[in-house]
Amino acid sequence: MALAGGPGQHQQAGAEQDHRQEPERHQPYGVPEQAAHQVIFRPEIHRQARNRPTAGQPGPVCCAYPSTTGDGVATHPFRPRRGRRAARGGRGGPGGASGYRPEHTLEAYRLAIRQGADFIEPDLVSTKDGVLVARHENEISGTTDVAAHPEFAARKATKTIDGVKVTGWFTEDFTLAELRTLRAKERLPQVRVANTAFDGRFPVPTFQEVIDLARAESKARGRTIGVYPETKHPSYFASIGLALEEPLVATLKANKLTHRNDPVFVQSFETANLRKLDRMIDVRLVQLMDAAGAPYDFTAGGDPRGYADLATAAGLAWVATYADGVGLSKNLIVPRDAAGRLLAPTSVIDDAHRVKLLVHAWTFRAENQFLPADFRIGADPNARGDVTAEYELFFGLGLDGAFADQPDTAGSGARGPLTGVRAGAARGPGAAPLPTWGDQLRPVTPRVFPVRGPSCGGRGDVGEAVRAVAWRCPGRRGRAWSCRPLTT
Numbered sequence: 089m090a091l092a093g094g095p096g097q098h099q100q101a102g103a104e105q106d107h108r109q110e111p112e113r114h115q116p117y118g119v120p121e122q123a124a125h126q127v128i129f130r131p132e133i134h135r136q137a138r139n140r141p142t143a144g145q146p147g148p149v150c151c152a153y154p155s156t157t158g159d160g161v162a163t164h165p166f167r168p169r170r171g172r173r174a175a176r177g178g179r180g181g182p183g184g185a186s187g188y189r190p191e192h193t194l195e196a197y198r199l200a201i202r203q204g205a206d207f208i209e210p211d212l213v214s215t216k217d218g219v220l221v222a223r224h225e226n227e228i229s230g231t232t233d234v235a236a237h238p239e240f241a242a243r244k245a246t247k248t249i250d251g252v253k254v255t256g257w258f259t260e261d262f263t264l265a266e267l268r269t270l271r272a273k274e275r276l277p278q279v280r281v282a283n284t285a286f287d288g289r290f291p292v293p294t295f296q297e298v299i300d301l302a303r304a305e306s307k308a309r310g311r312t313i314g315v316y317p318e319t320k321h322p323s324y325f326a327s328i329g330l331a332l333e334e335p336l337v338a339t340l341k342a343n344k345l346t347h348r349n350d351p352v353f354v355q356s357f358e359t360a361n362l363r364k365l366d367r368m369i370d371v372r373l374v375q376l377m378d379a380a381g382a383p384y385d386f387t388a389g390g391d392p393r394g395y396a397d398l399a400t401a402a403g404l405a406w407v408a409t410y411a412d413g414v415g416l417s418k419n420l421i422v423p424r425d426a427a428g429r430l431l432a433p434t435s436v437i438d439d440a441h442r443v444k445l446l447v448h449a450w451t452f453r454a455e456n457q458f459l460p461a462d463f464r465i466g467a468d469p470n471a472r473g474d475v476t477a478e479y480e481l482f483f484g485l486g487l488d489g490a491f492a493d494q495p496d497t498a499g500s501g502a503r504g505p506l507t508g509v510r511a512g513a514a515r516g517p518g519a520a521p522l523p524t525w526g527d528q529l530r531p532v533t534p535r536v537f538p539v540r541g542p543s544c545g546g547r548g549d550v551g552e553a554v555r556a557v558a559w560r561c562p563g564r565r566g567r568a569w570s571c572r573p574l575t576t
Contacts, residue, residue: 183209183224187454187493190272190283192222192231193290194301201305201313203495207353209316210298214330219264220295220339224275226321229256232270233288240266249324250384260330267292279455279470295336299343302351314351318376322361323385333361337369348372348412355415359398360385363410372412374448379419395420401439413446413488421449421482428461430481437486449482452492 184196185203197208210222224231226249234240234257243262246255259267273287274280293301295317302313319332326332336354345352348370355374356362360383362373375398382394397403399420407414416436423431440447453459457469464473475497482490492498 183211183222185493185495186275186283187280188283190231190274190286190290192224192293193272194293194297195286195290197293197298197301198305200495201302201309204498205313205495206311207314207316207351208298208302209318209355209491210293210295211318211320212295212332212336213259213320214325214332214335215259215262215264215267217263218330218335220332220335221259221264221267222293222295222298223259223320226259226325227254227256228259228270228292231275232257232272232292234270237270249321251387260325260328264294279457281470295339296343299339299345303343312351314353315345316353316355316374319354319356319358319361321384322356322358323388326361333364333368337365340369340371346370353413358383358385359407359410360389366410373410374413374415374446375407375411376415376450377417377420379417379423399434399436401435401442404436404440404445405443408443408445411445413448414440415448415450415491418449418451418482421447421485421487422460424460430460430462433485441486446488447486448489448491449487450491452478452482452490452494452498454494454497 183191184193184198185200185205186192186196189196189199192210197210200208211224212220213223213226215221229235234243240257240262243257244255245258245261246253247258248254268291270292271288272290272292274283277284298317299315302315306313317336319336322332340346340352344350346369350371352371353374354362354365354371355376357376357378359375362375365371365373377395377398380395382391383398385391386393393403398407399414399416404414420434420436422433425431437447451458452475454472454475455470456464456466456473459473459475459478463475463477465471466473475492475494479490479498490498
């Protein structure tokens with residue numbers, strides 16, 4: 089879900105780091121965070137739970153989630169025929185349409201739904217009086233105007249959260265009534281300058297309000313909108329007497345969201361609270377994993393395993409004993425080298441599917457600085473790159489769903505590079521007719537390679553390539569594609 093883009097920190101230094109590095113999923117402090125996204129799934133995803141589809145049955149897909157798309161033609165046993173958008177709600181990827189509004193606000197979630205999200209994803213933290221609210225982190229100086237409220241100046245504190253010292257203002261030190269006096273602001277103002285126009289306009293929503301919005305929009309639009317909450321720092325909140333699981337389950341039960349076929353997923357970067365939730369309620373659970381680090385409950389309990397261990401075939405088989413899916417950092421699926429270029433895909437999607445786990449990825453963001461070097465356009469890190477090519481790559485590998493900050497960008501890429509056709513696009517004077525992916529791409533192991541654009545008139549022989557296809561389309565001016573050799 090979120091994290092927004094990637095797991096991230098919410099310290100003063102961490103806030104700046106978010107501008108330089110790709111913020112991924114919401115994760116413990118000190119780990120890249122994922123943004124808050126909205127998720128898009130096919131309707132049948134709501135009927136899917138621990139009883140996964142059998143071979144030959146298409147499964148559900150979410151694309152571009154909180155902050156996160158659309159009906160394809162592939163028939164992977166665990167993949168729908170076409171992906172659906174998921175948007176971030178509030179903070180990106182997860183958290184609503186956080187590419188366009190301050191994340192984790194009702195307006196960000198509402199916009200994500202308008203852009204096609206099937207699920208909205210709030211990151212959940214607790215107030216002093218035990219109410220679950222949607223914030224990217226429990227430290228709120230980067231996502232609210234709390235620093236401008238002199239009446240709360242004395243609440244500023246330094247705490248150790250998931251082993252990292254963090255200074256700021258924390259939701260657990262405010263009652264819900266006090267939080268209601270604050271207003272949200274853009275978390276990445278240097279990246280998404282336009283979003284700052286909405287600073288100070290939206291309050292901090294409760295989890296119940298997010299559910300109410302999903303239900304109201306479902307009724308108004310004639311389609312089901314689900315919720316995809318993430319429990320933030322569950323070990324920390326349990327240690328201060330504000331465990332997240334009990335109020336989460338109580339809220340879900342009060343809203344009759346208690347069964348595996350209900351439109352709800354619950355996700356976490358930790359494992360112990362998911363295993364606890366598996367005993368408390370029968371909704372679908374998703375284990376989040378980053379490309380580095382470890383679940384904090386492992387660290388605190390002396391378990392030497394990390395996310396890399398959970399992403400192995402044996403680790404995924406263990407995760408499948410309590411979870412219904414995994415939410416993976418994109419780098420666990422297609423790693424990048426030191427220069428940000430794509431390397432060969434891993435087997436993690438196929439390994440997860442073998443043990444009947446759905447696979448969702450975070451976070452898809454349109455800005456160059458968050459994209460692999462292969463898909464960047466121009467030198468401006470805040471300009472938009474070819475995010476559609478990134479969707480095509482990942483869905484071509486069998487991805488079941490994606491978290492995205494800009495849900496409206498996710499639809500076309502959900503078809504996947506082996507099935508999609510960019511019909512009618514001009515490639516310049518005298519250019520050969522535009523080929524289809526399936527006709528021109530002849531993949532070897534791994535079966536799908538990093539590609540940008542169409543396969544360049546059939547010249548894309550990938551027989552010897554390991555990292556990428558031998559030809560790619562590195563850029564386009566207007567609607568014209570130019571192709572050049574790619575050394576592997």
